[in-house]
Amino acid sequence: MYETGPAVWGTFLAYLLATFFFAWLAQRKARGGAYMEEFFVGGRSIGPWVLGLTWIATSASGGSFIGVPALAHTNGYSMLLWIAGYVISVLVGFGLLGQRIAYVGRKTGALTFPDLLRDRYDSPMIGGVSGVALIILYTGYIVAQYVAGARVIEAVLGVPYLWGVLGFAVTVTLYTTYGGFRAVAWTDAFQAVVMLIGVLITVTFAISKAGGLEAIRAGLEQQDPALLSPMGPSNFLPIAAAISFFFIWPFAGAGQPSLMTRYLAADNPAGLNRALVLVAFYVILTYPAIILIGVTGRVLVPDLVAPDHAMPATIMAAVPSWLAGLVLAGPMAAIMSTLSSFLLVSSSAIVRDMVERNRKESLTEKQAKRWTLGSTIGVAAVCLVFALRPPDFLQYIVVFSGTGLAATFLTPTCLSLYWPGMNKTGCMAGILGGFTTFLAQYLAFGTRSFLDFDPFVWSLLFSLLFCIVGSLLGQRDDAEILVRYFDDYKA
Template sequence: MEEYFVGGRQTGPWILGLTWIATMASGGTFIGVPGLLHTYGWIVFLWISGFMVVITTGFGILGKRVGQVGRKTGALTFPDLLRDRFESPMIGVLSALMIVILYLAFMVAQYAAGARVLEAVVGIPYHWGVIGFAVSVALYTAYGGFRAVAWTDSFQAVVMLVGVIMTAYFAVSMVGGFEALQAGLISQSEQLVSGPGPKDFLPLVAAISFFVLMPLSQLGQPALVSRFLTFNDSRVLKRAALMTGIYVAIMYPLIMLVGVAGRALVPELESPDHAMTATVMMVLPAAIAGFVIAAPVSAIMSSLSSFLLVTAGALVRDIYQHSFEPNMSGEKAKKLTHLMTFSVTIVGVILAFNPPQLLQLIVVFAGAGLGATFAWPTILGLFWPRMNHMGCLLGMLVGFVSFVLQYLTMGSSSVFGFHPFVWSFVLSLLACVLGSRLAPRQSSDVLELYFGDRTRSRSAKKKLQQAIAS
C-alpha cells in the first residue's frame, strides 16, 4: 500500500516538483483562465496574481513538516495525517467525505474542459469527449497508483510548459506585438484594458480576496499536501521548490497572455472556454498545433489522475479499511481501489454532462472550499501541540459549512465584497483555537511522537517552575 499510495517514499526532486505543479495546473489553468481573460481582459492578471507565491506557501509552510510526519507515522493519505495526529477515526471519515464531495466538483470541471478541447479541435461530440477522458485517465490511475500518476504528471508538465511558450509567442506575433494587442482590445472595449473590467468583474476588495485565496487555499488541498508524503530527504524538497517556483513564474504570465491575445484575434466564440484552442488553431502551423493542443490535455489529465487517486484512497483506506477491516490485505485493497476509481469516474461523468458556462468558477469553488475546510486544521495540527481533536473537528466543520452557506446565500461575493474563502478561513482558525481550549490536551505519547523536544522542554520547564514555587 505504501508503494501504491506514495511510491515507496522514493520520489526525487524533478518528479516531486513536476507532479506538484501538474496537479495544481488543471484544466482550469489552460481552459478556464484563458476563458476569463477572453471575457474580462487584463484585469484577470490581478485576479490570478496570487499564484506567483503558491510555491512559497505550499512548499515553504507544509512541505518539510508533512514529509517528517509521514516518515515517522507511516501516513499514506491526507486523512491519515489528521486521523493519526488527533487519534480520531471520526476525523478520518469526515475528512474523507469532504474530500470526495469537493474533488467531485473539481473533476467535473476537468472532464468538461477536456471534452471542450476535443470538441473544438477535432469535432468529437461533447459527451463522447467526456467519456473518452474519463476512461483513459481512470485506467492508468487505477492500475498504476502514485508512481503512474507521478511519471505521467512529469511528462505532461513538460508538454504544458513548451506548449504555452509556443502559443504565447505565435499569438503575440500574429497580433502584431504588444502595442497592436492593446489597440485591438481598446477598439472592442476600453473596459478590457482597465479595472475593474467588464461588468465590474474585479473590484479592489475582490482583488485582495483572490490574492489571499490563491496561495493560502493550496495549504488545504489534499492532492497537493499528500505529495509531500512521497519523498525521504529534505534536500529533495528544496530542489523541487526551486524548480517549481521558476516553472510557475514562466507559465502563468504566458497562459494569461494567450487569453488576452485570443480576445484580439478571435473576439467571438461559442463559449469563452474555447479561447485557448481557438487561439492555437489560428496562430500555429498545422504541423505543431497538435503538439501544443496536448498542453491543455496534459493539464487536465494530470489533475484528474491526482484527484482520482486521492478520492479513491479516501474511500478505500480512510473510510472502509479504518472503519470496517483494519487488517485488509494489500490485494483486496488494490481491487477495492480499482472499483472506487471507476465508480467515482462514473459519477463525475454524469455530473459533467451539464457543466456551467465558465469552468474556472467550478475550479475556484472547489479549491477554495478545500482550503477553507482543511488549511487551519492541517497547519495547527502539524505545528501547535495544544491543537486537539475538538479543535480539528470544529475547524473543519466551521470552515466547510460557513463556506457553503456563503456561496448559497451570497454567491462569490460575501460580506463587504470579500470572497467567501476569506471569512471561512478566519472562522476556521477561530474554531480551531476555541475547540482546542475547550477540550483537554492530547496524550503525552502522541505529543512526544509529533513534537519530541518541544513537548519535553515545556514539561521540564513546568516541573522547574513547580519546584521553585514549592
C-alpha cells in the first residue's frame, strides 16, 4: 500500500530480535522463587523503571497509536480536550490503589486481581465471578489487538492478514510463556522506549515538513475552522462528553485489572512512587505529540483511504524512509506490549482463580507449570481462531471492556481495601450493580446516557451506592479478617 524498502523490513526484524533479547535478559534476572509468584508477578521484585514503563506500555494499546491519530485527523485540536484526562491519569492510577495493592498483596500473597477480592472476604464466589468476567472481557480485547496489529502490517508491509495474525500470536505467546511476567515487563519496557522514540521522531519531522505550528493552524483553518475549536467539527465533543472523558481516562485506567497486577509486582512502595513520576513525564512527552501527529497529518495528507491510516500515512509522508522502519515499529510495540499483558492476566485468572484455589491443596511446581503453559497457549489459540474471522460483536466487546471492567470493579476494589465496613454482600452488590447498570445504559443509550454523560460516569455512582447499601444490609465480616486488613480495627 505504501512504499516499503528493505530498510523498513530490516529495522522491523531488528526490533523483533531485540524484543526476544530482552525476554532472555529478563529471564536471567529470575531468582528462582515459587513458580507461580515468579511467573505471574515477577517474584514481586520489579524495580521502578521497568515497572513504570510496563505500566504505560500496557495502558497504551494499538488504539493510542492508530485510533487516536485517526480521530485527531478527523476532529482536529478538539482531540487535545478529548484526551486531556491524561493530564492527571497517572497520578490517579498510582495514587488511588498502587501502594495499597502492593502492601495487601505482600501481606496476603495475592497473585492476581481476583485474589485480592476473594481473600478480603474469604469468598470463592467473589473470586470466581470476577475471574470469569475478567477472562471474557480480556479475551475479547486480545482478539481486537490481533486484528488491529494484523491490519497495520497488512497496510504498511503488505503482509497478508492471515500471516499477520499468526505472526502476532506466535511471537507474543512465545516470549510470554518463556518468561512470564518478568519477560513481559522487560519487553514492555523496551517497547515503551521504541514507542517514545517513534512518536518523537514522527512529530518532529511532521511539524517541520508542514512548516511549523502556525502553518498547520492556517492550513486547518482553511479546511474547516471547527478543526481549531474545543468542540471540533459537527460538535464532536460537547461539554458533557468532554467531562465524561475526563472521568474515563483516569478512572477507567485505574480500574484495569491488568494495571492493578502491576502494583503486585513492585519491589517496594518507594519504587512505585518513582515509577509514578517517570510515567507522568512519559505521558506528557507522548500524548500531546500523538494528537499533533494526527492534526498535522490532516494538513500533510488530507485525504486518506481509511481514517486508521492517519499515523502510517503521516509517517510515510514526513519521515525519511531509512527511519520509517524504526518509527513504524512504534505501533507494533504498543500492540504487542498490551497483548502480552492481557494474555498473562487471562491465563493467571484461569490457573489461579479457576483451578488452584478451587482445589483442596495448592498445585505442585510441576502441575503449576503445566497448567500455566497450557492455559497461556490455550487463550492465545482460542483468540487466534476468533481473530481469523473477527465476529461482528467484537467492537462492542472492545468498547465495553475498557470502561466496563472499571465500571464493574473500581468502586468495589477501592472500598474493599479502604473501608472496614464493606462486606461480602456489599462487594457482590457493587460488582453486579456496576456491571448491570453499565450494560443496561449501554444497550439503551449507547455512549450518551442521562444528561448526555457516558454510562461509565453513572455506573461509578450506582456501583458506589450498591456497595454502601449492600454493606449496610449485609453482615459484618469476621473481626479476624478485618484486623488483617485494617490494623487498628476493633470489633
